[in-house]
Amino acid sequence: MGVKRQTDTNLTKYVLNRKAGRSIIERRPVFSPDGESLAIIVENIVRVYNIQTGDCVRTLESETPINELVAIEFPENEDYNLYGCSDCGCVITWTWEKGAVLREAKLQLPKDAKVLTFNLIDSNECFITAMEPANTQLYTASYSVRSGALNYEFATTRPLYYDIVRVSMGWCNGDRFAAVTNGTKVLFIQNMYKPHMRTQIVNHNKFRILSVSAHHRESAIAITDTIGRVTIITGNLYDYRTVAREVLHWHFLPPFAICFSVIGNYLFSGGMEKVLVKWTLGHLANKANEKAYIPRLPGMIRYITVNSSNIAITLSNNSVVIASAQMRVVSTILECGGISAASRARSWLVYHRPLDALLLPGRTGHLQLYSTATDKVLYNIDITEMNNLPSERRNLLPLETEVACAAVSADGSWLVTSEYRNDGINYPEEKLKFWSAQSKNTTPFKLNTCVNLSHGGCNVVSLALSNKGEFCVSAGLDQKFRIWRREKSSQTHRKKIIWSCLTACYYSSGIAHFLANPVLNNFKTGDVSLGKTEDSPYLKDVDEEDIIKKVFNLHKERTGFSRVEDDVFRKHDGDMGGVAISHDGSLIAAWFGSKLTLWDTHLCNLRTTLSHPALRPKGKHVMFGNNDAAHYLVCTTENCVAVWSLLSLTIKWLVQLKPMWLAGDPFSNKMAVITDNNDLFVFRPQSSEPILTRKNIVDPQTGVFTQCAFGAPIGDKVRLYIVRNDAEIFCLEPENSKAHGLEVMSRRNLPLSNFSALLAEQHLSEVQPAVPVSGQALNMESLGNTAISQFLSGAPHMVPPVAMMCTSFLQHLSGYEEIEEPQDEEDKEMEVDPQSSDDEDSSTPTLIGKHTPKATELWTPNYDNVKEKRLKKILNKPLLDLHTTGTLFGL
Template identity: 65%
Template sequence: MGVKTYSDSNVATKYNFQRKAGRSLIERPAVFSPDGESVLVIVENVVRVYNIQTGDCARILETESSVNELVAIQFPDNENYNLYGCSDKGWVTTWTWENGAVLRETKLPIQLGMKVLTFNLLDSNECFVTTAKPDSKYIVYGLYSIKTGEKIFEFWDTKILYIENMINVAVGWCNGDRFAAITNGTPKLSIQNLNQPHVKQFIINSNKIRIMSVAAHKKENTVAITDALGRTTVFRGNFYQYGTNLAREVLHWHFLPSIAVCFSMQGSYLYTGGMEKVLVKWTVGNLANKAGEKMFIPRLPGMIRHIATSNSYIAATLTNNSIVIANAQMRVVSTILECGGLSPAARALGFPLVHHARLGGLLLGGRSGHLQLYSTTTDKVLYNIDITGLNNIPPLRHNLVPLDTEVTCAAVSGNGSWLATSEYRNDGVTYPEERLKFWAFQVKNATPFKLNTCVNLSHGGCRVVSIALSTKGETCVTAGVDQKFRIWKRDNTTQQHRKKESWSCLTACYYSSGIGQFLAHGVMNHFKNGELPPRDKEHPYVFEYEGKNDIIKKMVNIHKENSLLDEISANPGIKKDVENDMGGVAISQDGSLIAAWFGSKLTLWDTHLCNLRTTLSHPALRPKGVHVKFGNKDAAHYLVCATEKCVAVWSLLSLTIKWLVSISATSLAADPLSNKMALTTTNNDVYVFTPHSPTPILTQKRLLDPATGVFKQCAFGSCSGDDIRLHVVRNDSEIYSLEPEQSSEGRLEVLSRRNLPISGFSALLAEQRLSEVRPAASADVSALHTDALAHSAMSQLLSAAPHMIPPVSLLCTSFLHHIAGHEDTEPAAAEDNDIMEVDLSSDDEDQPTTKLNGPYAPKTTQLWAPNYEKVKEKRLQKIVKEPLLNLHETTDIFGV
């Protein structure tokens, strides 16, 4: 068996590690451009400008100074040609909107250690900024000059409690003075007059229910707030005379806390949204005939975090890392989408990462019940594939954590023709929902996959932890928490003279009894006995802030909250049995063997007979195996397995460990097109290796700080030659790519195909046909033209693809002589004598004048007769004296 080795003598390829997708679009509200044709989104430290109609990123605005994060961007009301933005450290940047150039950068005098929370423009000269330290108890806010950066006034008298990620500020007008309305997740609304610092007021929400967000009218004395009960309250009048000259209007449709509110540009409408995933449009202006009218955009793919408006459009920022843009008639126009937006249940149950070579993209988790197809070429999300086909289930007041049916595992066959997915839902009350689905790949359709087979309760209601598909998509193996793995076969049947493919379960395999954990499932026992967990009638989160465990604060930041995973991942009522817990499963390249983890025991099973062949164990593999992969190509006789503490390679020929390395692996991937494998570690290291040797081919140490997130999944991408292209996912949404560095030396010259012929050989024929219709000329001129055409034809022939070149036997000897660099050594007199000789064969010397035969050959009156004996003698002498081809020069030309 031949083994492909990687020698150190080869030139080392440089690799670049960069983030491709997964940046958060939803940390800050979007802003519409003055012309209403674009929407501006803050993405970390840059501003992306998206076209509203197409949803494509048109340009990116960057700062000149290095900033960590942008807090806010805004266009002043009195001018439309400059954009202002502020960073978390107090750098205010002014861009020109037409060309995106940085006009000015100003540093605000922010104290050391303070972080800017909000930034609101009063006009093109002044701004209102709130700041706080991470460990401070109260926030600090004041007025600053944008042009000079000096502090105009700082408000020290008012004490507003600092609650992280819950500070909201709205700037409006009241009796001709500017004011700032501030909320912090408590029942208190603070109103601060910015022109008269001593004038301020506190408004307590009715029933002392916590205020979630605030919005101010742009022209009138009007403020709107939303609270934790789902109500929207509109205040009108003099805010500084609370109780006497202040009118209150309550709008109540939301059942759950509403966390976003915004007025329209003219103030006649109010938009609210929250955890129900519904955008509501209220009529609150002077339209008497439409007072109290509501319009809805239901079934949005995520909770609404921010709302922005323009004269023609509304932008709703959702927790699934997308922005939905709708028109004034509440019809969705476009969607700006980025990878990410996983729900807490999806993060707890796990999410897939699979590379589909035929589609040229990655299949990874998305919003609830969906898979995203991310194109690695265009860096865009091409499809949102609905796997579950179910509507979202809204949370309840006693449990705000959403528990929708989530996609837990996915696998693609080696040829890309089949996709297998599993979905699961367990709320701890009803019987768990669990399904296994098989999808057939289709080329010409709106979606790339079509549902072929759906199996309800494929593992009796227990979650599937691993799926493997064979190379040709004929066999599938699924492993569940019921300590069993099932073998599925694809069958071809004929129904009504039509061939139909479907999947069926061949058998279920287990190492122990396989039923103990299933019977000890507490949820199932509660379901059978009719026992339901008690529910609290009162909900403390509606009235009081609960500190670090505040559920509303977690729901507002649900896209990056990890503490909600404990209850879901605990899987209540299940008895832990690590000794026989199922881990990863894999199918060999030829489809004859199945490898499955049962605790610390790695078992091998016959795919066709469905019996246990052998058990592989080692003390270093305890307590539990996690990943397992078969080698490919010349490493097909190796089996690579990984636990939380080590990686081992087994030889299937001798059933012994070839090598073992102590390492904390988080994921393991195998390249289906080569013998390479890759693994990631808890320290964010990446190793690419072959099972033949423990020495890695490529090592990348600590690519990112583990404190910010650990690599959880990896997959090989399509690459040419021995290069490596690896995709890794961190923090459930951030996609990074490790790919070869592009250099100018290896690039091919881009040629225009407009004037090129079909092939190099057709170019040669075209020149010959063209020469037949040319007018007769003198011998010297004709020879020059023929030489030029010959050189051009040969250069095109040699530059053509090998499969387009005709066989050597069809090429004339003179052409081969010219390729081999042969020079005629005969005297000139002999050439003159040979001009009149005609050789009917194609093996004679290249004489351009004798090639002009046919109907367009020049007329001559000289009579001649062929002398075959002389030609034969001359040919034999040339063969004896010189070889037909110079092998050394031919080798250099063709690279043999």
């Protein structure tokens, strides 16, 4: 059994480990034959999760390096092999019981073709659709999964490629067929054994078809369209004129997923309403047209997979919900990520030390609490406590209230969050909330104080908390920062801790935002829909900016988007940037445009203003140093990192780069900055020479790192968590730290013989490798005493004859010493154990004299203090006590 670990061989001291945030919703999952596990594709590997606990129990990977897997599937009537296909056409067969790679075959695809879908016809053949670089039509063909040879190329069935391709395999007239939809109004039916038998079924009313599912036994298929209808088509599917249609209509928005039950008595559908619908089909007379629901799911439904007892629902928030056949949620498989697209533009990351967890944005209105110890999402904290706004057909992406900013005190006792919504029509919704940490509760934080319109309806851009959570500073687009203090309010029967605003500070007038934005002064009237509206033509036609495609791939959005942007205020000289509180809580640093200001915390007045031509046009982050660097102030702009000395009010050093984020360790003097080309620098404010540098740690084309935070250190070493714009979490930590690994099943796990099955793959041994003598400081005296004690501790009849003992050993027992020339350094006297001396006397033969021939010695003992005493004992006392010996042997 191997252990998969991700290490970087180019790094000698630190390694960059990919912790969490991979997408588990790109492909459709499958249930295991026993129904106890769920296999999910995660890029180029397959994770196997337990249904009841939601834990990952093992991981399957290929022997040949691949980019990503496009599909996995168990063949019908077989329960011992799992088949998968990569985008390059590599078909892998795993044995499910052992999890080892049984076979790998390369499909004979056209040059540079990329596989889009993979479906098994049986255990020997598969049907694939692929995209060729120079062709806008899909390539459809059947291949042998054992040899990779081409069986049939369906040249007449080549639909256009529109990024939404769904395929389902079914039965019609005893033959296997494939139903293919490409996101248009046409459904393509192709016989697998008779290439000439094919048809095209056009959806009535010309609405676009989004998903398709074929019945497992009967000649029937179910499709969903953009207007929300579910249509069941039965009959001879190769003749579109004779088919029968049954329309089921509950969905108001486009459904992205549909699936028949195993027996075929039920049909499951779901989409943008975040509701799973279970339809009872018409041939069950007692329950015809009956529906069951699982409402209020945390994301849009992308895929639905069923077996005889469970339902797997893949959601857009990077999670898979497992439900029973009775429509009750059993467990949830949740991975980091699933960040709402609107919050990606203003993302942040904070580390909570008591919980050893990261707080980062989650789905709409939520925070994710990711445990760095277990690499799991512990909580989804509902910050806004609001229902999701329903979508409309002309506005599929409504503007919802998002968490704009968050901060945690150094001791982890308080959390402060800001939420914001501005549709450009109604007055902006803006709240500042203070949360107290809970040690013994079902949730880690409890709401303490909620301040509505804390900045008059302007968005909060930065938050800072003191180390012990005594006061907070919030900066907003109203060009002011406000100081909030924790107080005790006396009520009738109890004392309660609340937060109140102490004062508001501004550098200029602080009213430019209100003068320029009429939304903050009066309400607009008119027949305008909230947010960004989409026209209805997407229901029937496919254009270049397809809103259906955008919604379906919303989880891939990296840059984020916002509906109402106040660009005019971003160019103003008085725009607020980052704020910070000093380690002792006496100073507040705040950016006002390109001017860095210092304020007294207790008097709430301006102490000084720091400016420099290199800090133009606008500051971004600011942070005070800690410990021995408390008299330094580190700040960043769009083009540089600068360190100010608070003693002389001058710049100590400045480095020109393009920083993305500045982070500091609240318990040490270390800081870190990441740049737009994924360079990482860890430094101390005292010196411009970094203590740790990593250039281009990840290719910027795959994603740009946007935030970082210091984790719990390992001694004096650094542990830094970094988040990419696709919500993936990386950790830069020492290479000798304990890394978390998942069990990997591959061909290497197969035993070579019956005997090798009894042996462990990894052997542990106490034998240490040989080390040169010059590299060790050996204590020869202690080693010699230990060896002699072990030799003489045995029974007398177990001691070897005298004739077989080596000369040097006997010389050591007799106290022989070679006369040597005096040396500069005197040898230390060897300590003699009196008890061991008695044992030696009883075992020393009387035949040994002083004039024994000289032998080669490994080392020379020194017995100056006991030499004469030992020789007298040897000469005066007999070797054996005849009386004692006779008594023992009965003589």
